[in-house]
Amino acid sequence: MFWFTLLTLFSVSSGANILLMFPLSPKSHVNSFVPVFKKLSENGHNLTMVSSFTHNYLIKNCTYIKIRNVVEEMFFKKPDSVKEARKYSNSLFSWPFMRKLQLQMIETCLKGNCLRELMEGNYEFDLMISESLYLFEVFIAFGHVFNVPVISIDAHPPSAWSSYLTGNVHPYSYVPNYRIPMTDRMTFKERLMNTLLNLQEVLGSYYFLPEQERIMRTYLSYNGTYDFPPLLDMLQNTSLVLVDAHFSLGYVRPYLPNIVEVGGMTSHGGSELNEELQKFMDESEQGVIYFSFGTIMNLTLMPDESMDIFKSAFGQLKQNVIMKWESDHFPNKPKNVLAKDWLPQNGILAHPNCRLFISHGGIHGLTEAIYHKVPLVMIPFVSDQFANAYFAEKEGFAKVLGYENFTVEILLHAINSVIDNAEFKENIERRSMILQDRDQSSLRKAVYWVEYVLKHKGAKHLRPASLYLNIFQYFLLDVIAVIVLSILLCFSLVFFFVYVMIKIVKHCIRNSKQKRD
Numbered sequence: 001m002f003w004f005t006l007l008t009l010f011s012v013s014s015g016a017n018i019l020l021m022f023p024l025s026p027k028s029h030v031n032s033f034v035p036v037f038k039k040l041s042e043n044g045h046n047l048t049m050v051s052s053f054t055h056n057y058l059i060k061n062c063t064y065i066k067i068r069n070v071v072e073e074m075f076f077k078k079p080d081s082v083k084e085a086r087k088y089s090n091s092l093f094s095w096p097f098m099r100k101l102q103l104q105m106i107e108t109c110l111k112g113n114c115l116r117e118l119m120e121g122n123y124e125f126d127l128m129i130s131e132s133l134y135l136f137e138v139f140i141a142f143g144h145v146f147n148v149p150v151i152s153i154d155a156h157p158p159s160a161w162s163s164y165l166t167g168n169v170h171p172y173s174y175v176p177n178y179r180i181p182m183t184d185r186m187t188f189k190e191r192l193m194n195t196l197l198n199l200q201e202v203l204g205s206y207y208f209l210p211e212q213e214r215i216m217r218t219y220l221s222y223n224g225t226y227d228f229p230p231l232l233d234m235l236q237n238t239s240l241v242l243v244d245a246h247f248s249l250g251y252v253r254p255y256l257p258n259i260v261e262v263g264g265m266t267s268h269g270g271s272e273l274n275e276e277l278q279k280f281m282d283e284s285e286q287g288v289i290y291f292s293f294g295t296i297m298n299l300t301l302m303p304d305e306s307m308d309i310f311k312s313a314f315g316q317l318k319q320n321v322i323m324k325w326e327s328d329h330f331p332n333k334p335k336n337v338l339a340k341d342w343l344p345q346n347g348i349l350a351h352p353n354c355r356l357f358i359s360h361g362g363i364h365g366l367t368e369a370i371y372h373k374v375p376l377v378m379i380p381f382v383s384d385q386f387a388n389a390y391f392a393e394k395e396g397f398a399k400v401l402g403y404e405n406f407t408v409e410i411l412l413h414a415i416n417s418v419i420d421n422a423e424f425k426e427n428i429e430r431r432s433m434i435l436q437d438r439d440q441s442s443l444r445k446a447v448y449w450v451e452y453v454l455k456h457k458g459a460k461h462l463r464p465a466s467l468y469l470n471i472f473q474y475f476l477l478d479v480i481a482v483i484v485l486s487i488l489l490c491f492s493l494v495f496f497f498v499y500v501m502i503k504i505v506k507h508c509i510r511n512s513k514q515k516r517d
């Protein structure tokens with residue numbers, strides 16, 4: 001009997017059909033969680049991924065449903081994607097633009113019937129993993145279509161909106177928004193800014209929700225086949241959130257049990273250098289500088305002036321440089337530069353000759369640099385990159401440069417000061433120890449929690465009661481009102497009593513005076 005119970009308890013969690021629903025998610029957001037998907041596949045689960053990218057990694061036994069790449073068409077095919085990206089660097093103004101752009105992308109995709117294959121393919125699933133708590137809310141509808149529990153991923157520390165949807169605690173007083181560079185110890189001005197940004201996210205998302213709801217009902221209902229509950233209800237019904245964040249890569253903040261921190265999964269030992277790279281790095285006696293702006297930014301589209309600065313600076317270095325360059329053609333390439341369109345980042349950073357990482361400040365690059373103890377020069381462009389760079393600078397293992405006043409001298413000075421100053425290396429070694437000291441790896445934790453949701457067919461018991469409260473109840477405004485009113489009542493009673501007493505006493509005095517007269 002015991003064995004039977006055990007068997008039924010665990011049998012559900014092996015060999016489940018899992019839908020990985022990332023139609024428009026940026027590649028880097030999905031990449032953070034690829035190690036989990038790989039492990040799930042190894043554990044015998046059958047994965048189906050909906051995505052607009054062809055991924056250059058292989059998850060075994062994963063069926064891909066590749067859809068039209070609307071993101072690329074509408075955003076990155078612009079002639080200067082760097083300039084385009086910089087439009088979104090002002091945190092307070094970028095957000096409404098991003099939201100609108102996102103909605104256009106979603107509508108363009110659905111109007112073009114990009115998900116027809118999924119809708120009409122007679123698929124059956126046991127679980128959906130999607131990115132539906134930030135910008136891609138509408139795709140949560142597929143949790144209802146396939147009648148499965150939903151796990152959401154957060155590629156950033158949870159936003160105020162994501163916390164709102166999951167009932168998580170999110171005090172604006174000490175949880176910094178990842179879109180502005182500041183720490184968890186904020187000045188008055190920073191707390192004001194933090195509050196405004198968070199309110200913008202929550203109220204703004206609320207404002208756009210009816211639009212998403214319209215898109216959902218217009219394009220996904222298939223002549224009313226699916227009687228969708230309200231979008232907000234489905235979002236608040238998310239079983240679990242896996243967050244690509246960790247306190248060792250930022251700040252301490254509260255999480256309820258339905259939010260699981262699994263940051264840093266992409267870092268690993270990395271022994272995957274090919275012969276050419278291995279030889280190049282081994283023979284670089286003066287050390288190697290690794291230069292990459294990540295998967296989203298295409299360096300070949302960077303303005304020539306900026307590229308010339310890098311080339312000129314690199315040409316003057318005694319170190320060799322390995323850089324990510326998305327083309328076979330590289331005019332005026334300095335002799336000490338090796339350029340490739342795809343590079344095994346962990347492997348390069350793990351090599352003992354790697355001295356410095358020049359990065360745009362993406363969280364994965366930063367995590368991997370910390371993991372492999374390579375100090376950085378960071379040139380942030382958008383989104384969380386400014387906050388990541390600020391964190392690294394404050395912790396003393398990176399120098400941060402602005403893109404505006406960028407010159408060969410400034411770049412060379414930054415590179416040389418980070419390489420020559422041992423303090424940067426010492427600080428990153430200390431941080432690396434904190435990052436790696438875990439009771440279990442983030443990957444194991446993530447896989448555990450996915451299988452936990454499978455096993456229990458959702459995780460209703462993790463749902464915090466805050467989701468059942470309205471705003472007055474949540475902030476105890478009703479209780480505070482009653483307490484304040486009671487206190488006021490007491491005070492008024494005392495005042496009234498004193499007033500009456502004084503009146504009586506005065507009256508008595510006057511009376512006795514009159515009597516004496």
Ligand SMILES: *[C@@H]1O[C@H](CO)[C@@H](O)[C@H](O)[C@H]1NC(C)=O
Pocket residue numbers: 017046047048063123
């Ligand atoms: C795995 O999922 C695919 C759909 O993506 C399905 O066609 C196939 O039958 C599934 N395999 C098993 C063993 O369930």
Ligand SMILES: *[C@@H]1O[C@H](CO)[C@@H](O)[C@H](O)[C@H]1NC(C)=O
Pocket residue numbers: 044046060061
């Ligand atoms: C997964 O793929 C391997 C071949 O790569 C195959 O032998 C195995 O049966 C597959 N497993 C499932 C569950 O489909």
Ligand SMILES: *[C@@H]1O[C@H](CO)[C@@H](O)[C@H](O)[C@H]1NC(C)=O
Pocket residue numbers: 144147148149150229233234237239457458459
């Ligand atoms: C919430 O999720 C469960 C499965 O986890 C599902 O049975 C239920 O219908 C969902 N409710 C809503 C409102 O989406």
Ligand SMILES: *[C@@H]1O[C@H](CO)[C@@H](O)[C@H](O)[C@H]1NC(C)=O
Pocket residue numbers: 222223
């Ligand atoms: C919706 O209904 C219309 C007419 O009733 C029909 O032509 C169309 O094929 C239906 N669409 C789907 C997706 O079932």
Ligand SMILES: *[C@@H]1O[C@H](CO)[C@@H](O)[C@H](O)[C@H]1NC(C)=O
Pocket residue numbers: 298300301326327
């Ligand atoms: C980068 O842009 C070049 C055009 O300059 C293009 O040929 C290449 O495919 C792009 N690479 C990526 C990864 O987007």
Ligand SMILES: *[C@@H]1O[C@H](CO)[C@@H](O)[C@H](O)[C@H]1NC(C)=O
Pocket residue numbers: 402404405410
């Ligand atoms: C570069 O610009 C930033 C602001 O964009 C400024 O804080 C910094 O002092 C400038 N650095 C130099 C060397 O001019």
